[in-house]
Amino acid sequence: MAFEGLSDRLQSTIKKITGKGKVSEQDVKEMTREVRLALLEADVNFKVVKDLIKRIKERAVGQEVMESLTPGQQVIKVVKEELTDLMGGEQSKIAVADKSPTVIMMVGLQGAGKTTTTGKLANLLRKKHNRNPLLVACDVYRPAAIKQLETLGTQLNMPVFSMGTDANPVDIAGKAIEQAKEEHNDYVIIDTAGRLHVDHELMNELQQIKTTVRPDEIFLVVDAMTGQDAVNVAESFNEQLDISGVVLTKLDGDTRGGAALSIKAVTDKPIKFAGMGEKLDQLEAFHPERMASRILGMGDVLTLIEKAQTTVDEKQAKALEEKMRSMSFTFDDFLEQMGQVKKMGPLEDLLSMMPGAGKMKGLKNAQIDESQLTKVEAIIQSMTKKERQEPEIMNASRKKRIAKGSGTTVSQVNRLLKQFSEMKKMMKQMTNMQKGKKGKGMKFPFM
Structure with missing residues (x-):
């Protein structure tokens, strides 16, 4: 993390x-x-x-x-x-042009994750802001970059403008804007060429594209794991292109964080987004205050809530609450909830957002083995519908069959059944407390 x-x-x-x-x-x-x-x-x-x-x-x-x-x-x-x-004080929001489309240039060195970030940004604009972006393939020097962007477009069901590897990137960018106007795309995201290092030829091309399309945003994509080098790259690009913001990739990796804490102070340009994983939905708006809270172990409840809101179905949540109140919560419901939690991202990341989680005995430096969740899923999926609804009918032969079907042991099946039973008791206590009845104190192993 x-x-x-x-x-x-x-x-x-x-x-x-x-x-x-x-x-x-x-x-x-x-x-x-x-x-x-x-x-x-x-x-x-x-x-x-x-x-x-x-x-x-x-x-x-x-x-x-x-x-x-x-x-x-x-x-x-x-x-x-x-x-x-x-880190910038407050969140720096993405620009919206007075006259559509809003044009964003993505720049950066090779290997920083620029093309993938282009796809992630388009996905975020559509999901959170209800936008209709057009992706533009301007990296003509690396054929794999065009193919990669087209693949991302297919995965996201999003249009990609490309003229192949023989066209001039400046012409490609200009014609892409024309198409966006015709097709009513309200954002144009241009994936430009990268190099292994900053050179005159690269900067000259980027400046020509900038002059031609007059972008509303120029986002520099930098790899957070390169540490101080990321800051040097940001300084160099900013001097020559006057970037409007930075996107940090691989902020979920084993990074020391120096780049995130230095870039704003050195370039006076905000960090706009942070890549928190490889999946196309793992790009987050960068909130300096929330990041400061996480660094100091105060959690990040707002981001946790936002993650929950984007993955948890409101109707399902209300139905689940009713089941908890009426004590009709089953293994099917449990399986559904596991699926919802997994969509929110790695459990270690979710724990880091909980205030004080790092201080809890047993959670501090906890290495959460997510393969255990896969075993739990396998056990539940090996049960019959009746067994999931009424786990109390379990006997030795049923447990043996479930263990064999899930590739686990009878003791692991017993452990899950016991934990599920204790969880239901805890729900009953919470319901009683809400009704004003005197419930027994709940004990957690890590408190």
């Missing part, structure tokens, strides 16, 4: 100061030294770290902290606000 090392270091550093009734200048000095080391280890630009630490120190020994009733918490507030400002 992105920022994991930085997050752990910052949280353990700030934890030392949180519970203090009084915070001295020496406490602040020690904390900022640790924060500085953590940021440098995360590959954050040295100058950016220096300026950030200076601001945190000035505010942390100021009146807002020293005269506060909870100085430790005020220090965390200061650190969070400064991290948020460092």
Whole structure:
């Protein structure tokens, strides 16, 4: 997960100061030294770290902290606000042209994930903003890039404008705009050529495309895993093209996070989107405040809610609530819910968005084995319809048959049945509590 090392270091550093009734200048000095080391280890630009630490120190020994009733918490507030400002302060929204279509140029080096990100962005515009994008294949030097974009267009059921590898990219871009107007596409996303490094020939071509199509946005796609190199690339592209924003890819990988924390400060251009996985629906709008919360272990409830809203069917959710209340929740319902949760993304990522999850015993650094969920699915799918509806009818021969059919053991089947029974009891307790009855305290193994 992105920022994991930085997050752990910052949280353990700030934890030392949180519970203090009084915070001295020496406490602040020690904390900022640790924060500085953590940021440098995360590959954050040295100058950016220096300026950030200076601001945190000035505010942390100021009146807002020293005269506060909870100085430790005020220090965390200061650190969070400064991290948020460092990453851009607030979400930078995508442009909408006064006259359709809105034109977006995607630029970047080879290997950053530019073509895939082009498809992801088109998918996000259609799903969240109800737009009708046209994808444009302008990378004529790499035949595989045109084919890749056309494949993405097929997967997304979206039009792709291409003139092959012999056409001039500037002509392709210009003609694509004409077609978009004729076909009423309200966004045009141009996938331009990349190189292994920044060179004059590449920049000259990109500047010609920019002059021809006059884009509303120029998004630089950079690989977050390249750390400080991503910042250098961003600086170079910005100097020559005046980019309007950055899209960070592979932010879900084993990245130290330095790029995300440095790019805005170095280029003065916002991070607009972040790629959080390889699937075409794993591109998210970048929210600096939410990212700062996640880094400091405060969770990201808003993103979690948004993920749930896009994957959970409202009618199904209401029907499930009724079943829980009436105690008619079955294994079929359980299977359906597992499917909904899996659509929201990896469980480790979802846990990282829950406030305080990192502090819970048993969840901190938990390696969630998602293959266990596959086994649970296999067990349920090996049951008959009656067994799913009435698990209490299970006997030794039924369990043996289910274990054989699911490629598991009888003890694993027994464990699932026990967990399901306990879950139903817990639901009953919660229902009783809502009705005002006195329910027994629920015990969780990680509390």
